[in-house]
Amino acid sequence: MEAVIAAAVSIVFLGLSYAMILYIVSVGLSVTMGLMGFTNLAHGVFAVAGGYVTLTLMNSHGVPFFAALATAFAVVAAASVILERFLYARLYGASELEQVLFTIGLIFMAVAGAQYVWGPFPQRMQLPDYLRGQISLGFRDFPTYRAFMIVVSLALIALLWFGVERTSFGAQVRAAVDNRRMAQSLGINTGRLFTLTFALGSGLAALGGGLGAEILAIHPAYPIEHLVYFLIVVAVGGLGSLRGPFIAAVLLGVGDTAFKYLVPEFGAFFIYAAMIAVLLWRPAGLFGRG
Amino acid sequence: MNDLALATTALCKNFGALTVAQNIDFRLASGARHALIGPNGAGKTTFINLITGRLAPSSGRIWLAGEDITDLSQAARVKRGLGRTFQINQLFRGLSVLENVTLAVGERAGAAGDMFRFAGSNRAVVEEAYGLLEALRIADDASKLVKELPYGRQRLVEIAIALGLRPKVLLLDEPAAGVPADESAIILEVIDRLPSGIAVLIIEHDMDLVFRFARTITVMVQGTVLVEGAPAEIAADARVREVYLGEGRHG
Amino acid sequence: MLAPNPTVAPVEQLARSHRLRPLELAPWLVAGASFYVFDIYLPLGAQILINVLFALSLDLILGYAGIVTLGHAAFFGVGAYTVGILAVHGGWAEPLTGLIAAGILAGVLGIVTGLVILRTHGLTLLMLTLAVVFMLYEAANKATHITGGADGLQAFAIDPILGLFRFDLFGRTAYLYTLAVLFIAWAFVRLLVHSPFGRSLTGVRENVTRMHAIGAPVRRRLVTAYAISAALAGIAGGLLAQTTQFVGLNTITFERSGEILIMLILGGVGRLYGAFIGPPLFMIAQDTLAKNEPVFWLFYIGLLLVLVVMFARGGVLGLIDTLWAWFVRRRR
Numbered sequence: 001m002e003a004v005i006a007a008a009v010s011i012v013f014l015g016l017s018y019a020m021i022l023y024i025v026s027v028g029l030s031v032t033m034g035l036m037g038f039t040n041l042a043h044g045v046f047a048v049a050g051g052y053v054t055l056t057l058m059n060s061h062g063v064p065f066f067a068a069l070a071t072a073f074a075v076v077a078a079a080s081v082i083l084e085r086f087l088y089a090r091l092y093g094a095s096e097l098e099q100v101l102f103t104i105g106l107i108f109m110a111v112a113g114a115q116y117v118w119g120p121f122p123q124r125m126q127l128p129d130y131l132r133g134q135i136s137l138g139f140r141d142f143p144t145y146r147a148f149m150i151v152v153s154l155a156l157i158a159l160l161w162f163g164v165e166r167t168s169f170g171a172q173v174r175a176a177v178d179n180r181r182m183a184q185s186l187g188i189n190t191g192r193l194f195t196l197t198f199a200l201g202s203g204l205a206a207l208g209g210g211l212g213a214e215i216l217a218i219h220p221a222y223p224i225e226h227l228v229y230f231l232i233v234v235a236v237g238g239l240g241s242l243r244g245p246f247i248a249a250v251l252l253g254v255g256d257t258a259f260k261y262l263v264p265e266f267g268a269f270f271i272y273a274a275m276i277a278v279l280l281w282r283p284a285g286l287f288g289r290g
Numbered sequence: 291m292n293d294l295a296l297a298t299t300a301l302c303k304n305f306g307a308l309t310v311a312q313n314i315d316f317r318l319a320s321g322a323r324h325a326l327i328g329p330n331g332a333g334k335t336t337f338i339n340l341i342t343g344r345l346a347p348s349s350g351r352i353w354l355a356g357e358d359i360t361d362l363s364q365a366a367r368v369k370r371g372l373g374r375t376f377q378i379n380q381l382f383r384g385l386s387v388l389e390n391v392t393l394a395v396g397e398r399a400g401a402a403g404d405m406f407r408f409a410g411s412n413r414a415v416v417e418e419a420y421g422l423l424e425a426l427r428i429a430d431d432a433s434k435l436v437k438e439l440p441y442g443r444q445r446l447v448e449i450a451i452a453l454g455l456r457p458k459v460l461l462l463d464e465p466a467a468g469v470p471a472d473e474s475a476i477i478l479e480v481i482d483r484l485p486s487g488i489a490v491l492i493i494e495h496d497m498d499l500v501f502r503f504a505r506t507i508t509v510m511v512q513g514t515v516l517v518e519g520a521p522a523e524i525a526a527d528a529r530v531r532e533v534y535l536g537e538g539r540h541g
Numbered sequence: 542m543l544a545p546n547p548t549v550a551p552v553e554q555l556a557r558s559h560r561l562r563p564l565e566l567a568p569w570l571v572a573g574a575s576f577y578v579f580d581i582y583l584p585l586g587a588q589i590l591i592n593v594l595f596a597l598s599l600d601l602i603l604g605y606a607g608i609v610t611l612g613h614a615a616f617f618g619v620g621a622y623t624v625g626i627l628a629v630h631g632g633w634a635e636p637l638t639g640l641i642a643a644g645i646l647a648g649v650l651g652i653v654t655g656l657v658i659l660r661t662h663g664l665t666l667l668m669l670t671l672a673v674v675f676m677l678y679e680a681a682n683k684a685t686h687i688t689g690g691a692d693g694l695q696a697f698a699i700d701p702i703l704g705l706f707r708f709d710l711f712g713r714t715a716y717l718y719t720l721a722v723l724f725i726a727w728a729f730v731r732l733l734v735h736s737p738f739g740r741s742l743t744g745v746r747e748n749v750t751r752m753h754a755i756g757a758p759v760r761r762r763l764v765t766a767y768a769i770s771a772a773l774a775g776i777a778g779g780l781l782a783q784t785t786q787f788v789g790l791n792t793i794t795f796e797r798s799g800e801i802l803i804m805l806i807l808g809g810v811g812r813l814y815g816a817f818i819g820p821p822l823f824m825i826a827q828d829t830l831a832k833n834e835p836v837f838w839l840f841y842i843g844l845l846l847v848l849v850v851m852f853a854r855g856g857v858l859g860l861i862d863t864l865w866a867w868f869v870r871r872r873r
Contacts, residue, residue, distance in 0.1 A: 039667065342754065365758050386551075406732065
């Protein structure tokens with residue numbers, strides 16, 4: 001019995017840390033897709049870029065972990081502004097197929113580029129000492145790094161939700177997700193709003209990539225390998241929602257960890273099956289409209 | 291309800307807290323010439339969408355020729371003789387005018403699922419479609435793509451498609467809105483000449499057209515029926531005047 | 542290409558629009574001539590023809606019915622594994638029945654998944670197509686005793702075709718066999734897209750709201766098309782297994798779905814013959830460029846996609862149309 005409880009606690013703990021990363025990476029995708037209706041399959045590129053920046057700064061230049069993460073956020077957000085202004089914005093009115101093709105093209109270029117610069121193998125993360133080893137939470141020990149990830153992620157999420165609920169920027173985003181034309185007629189500059197939201201979402205993905213580098217290894221094929229999981233979080237959670245993807249990420253993270261622990265011979269099979277069942281039940285996602 | 295072409299009983303539709311149709315009891319007599327008017331946002335198009343099955347009602351029933359069609363698919367309702375046009379053109383913009391109407395006629399004739407013959411080789415279907423284009427005086431444009439046509443002519447294609455279904459009940463959602471006088475005259479003429487067996491419900495803002503065409507008028511406001519009656523009664527109704535004058539329409 | 546002719550009634554013109562034009566025979570002449578001219582490249586040639594068939598199957602649902610899918614490799618892979626598993630575990634090495642089995646199994650999978658997937662649209666639909674491919678990949682990867690897992694199914698024998706034509710080392714039989722299957726599939730798909738059924742698929746792509754309003758059973762049509770397309774993709778996969786006598790996990794990946802999509806886009810989507818132009822261009826370029834520099838190849842493919850979307854949305858055939866229109870205007 002004790003072994004069962006121990007296993008369950010481990011699964012929930014590991015699953016939660018995985019879920020946090022999934023959410024932080026995907027939340028920007030949910031908002032930008034809800035806001036702009038843009039099918040952006042290349043969102044994982046921003047996450048892996050954040051991972052590369054973080055790890056390169058830490059490993060080769062001895063930059064502290066937090067500073068490296070902050071830099072990754074800034075660099076990727078800035079780069080995404082350029083991409084958004086010069087490329088994405090030209091395709092906001094385009095068909096879904098064109099958006100899909102364009103973003104697949106971006107993925108391929110990013111995968112090739114990453115392999116050229118960093119090689120085909122995953123980047124190792126040199127954790128700072130304070131994040132190594134185990135931490136005791138009273139009743140048992142947990143890996144410090146995972147616990148740290150959960151705490152930092154929750155703080156970020158709290159900040160994000162607070163920002164969207166309480167700032168005027170957040171109010172503009174919510175208004176534009178609800179009804180873009182109405183927002184425009186209220187004098188909201190939706191073009192600038194798109195750019196800022198896109199940058200914020202990309203920056204968050206970069207943070208997720210850097211923060212989660214120990215869980216989702218930073219290597220060239222990252223944007224393809226994890227694409228389905230990011231999309232599951234968004235589709236099951238519901239486009240344009242903040243809370244929906246959080247629930248979806250927790251279900252996915254914990255569920256995936258549980259299935260892979262309990263029935264490893266089936267891999268991710270059950271997760272896909274469960275996801276299909278959810279979408280049959282609610283095609284617009286758990287918290288989507290329509 | 292058997293003498294009625296179409297009826298709704300206690301029809302309701304909510305989007306969350308927003309009620310867009312509230313307890314609508316509506317009757318469309320056989321062969322009716324019936325107009326549905328009301329200010330913008332009164333729920334007229336929503337009402338049409340409920341009848342055709344594009345939207346599912348929150349509660350209430352819909353009857354077509356005495357049969358409860360509330361749970362039928364859009365396609366099944368069309369098969370039973372319910373045809374419509376859209377307020378905003380819903381056309382196959384990349385196909386020719388003739389093909390637009392051919393698709394509708396083929397669907398009605400039950401030939402649209404054929405796999406082992408060429409679409410254009412079904413002469414009966416194509417010629418019927420062409421006949422409709424002639425009736426609507428757009429046969430000259432038959433081979434042009436719909437997206438190449440000016441808006442007014444596209445409106446005529448919209449009507450031709452609906453007629454291709456040979457409906458028993460025809461719902462026209464602002465057929466003449468935004469149409470130049472030339473095409474508008476054709477539309478009026480076509481509507482005037484519709485076989486008397488077809489029950490017609492028209493949504494329209496052009497009051498000249500409404501009063502010329504309709505023998506019954508229903509006024510909707512905020513998702514409910516305000517009043518229904520003959521044109522003379524409606525014209526004299528104080529509440530209707532209030533709704534329209536209060537809103538200060540120019541249509 | 543068909544200039545409106547005022548003396549021909551539109552009804553007649555519509556009927557004639559389905560007629561076979563001489564240019565439509567060009568691919569077959571090229572493919573036939575290639576058999577003699579490029580005889581040392583026949584194995585590559587067979588692979589190209591297989592991808593033409595695969596792209597053709599994709600064009601049916603993407604180009605005509607407007608279903609954006611990233612999961613088409615699921616059907617290709619199921620077809621390939623059907624042939625491989627029958628040959629390795631069932632001793633069923635007869636090629637024609639093997640191909641039919643591949644088509645049927647993939648078609649059934651198309652019906653089952655189509656019934657689920659085609660209830661949705663947009664992002665959800667896209668993700669479900671991806672999920673199916675990833676799910677089957679997991680299954681093929683983990684069911685090692687049946688599929689050989691990561692090693693795949695290797696070096697199984699396939700009987701001579703009709704008991705007469707043995708698969709030879711130079712790929713002659715494989716090439717002609719593939720060409721014959723492709724020809725039959727093309728004749729079928731061409732008939733299909735010109736049929737009332739095919740035109741109604743185009744109607745769904747052009748305006749699904751209107752299709753509902755004219756009483757079309759939209760979902761049934763889409764599922765039917767999806768299943769037919771799946772069966773054709775399965776046959777393409779079966780052909781790959783038979784001609785290479787190998788089935789690996791790479792038949793059933795997102796990358797393969799993406800690649801065939803790219804080939805189709807490159808040729809031109811929704812016009813039947815884009816499927817004949819994209820794969821040869823893509824694969825010949827890949828064969829010459831990618832051997833030494835696979836990383837650059839991926840980069841250039843990505844760049845090409847971005848450029849096509851930005852500047853040449855109709856692919857090669859679209860560009861030809863544009864140039865032709867320009868040429869005609871100049872001459873006037």
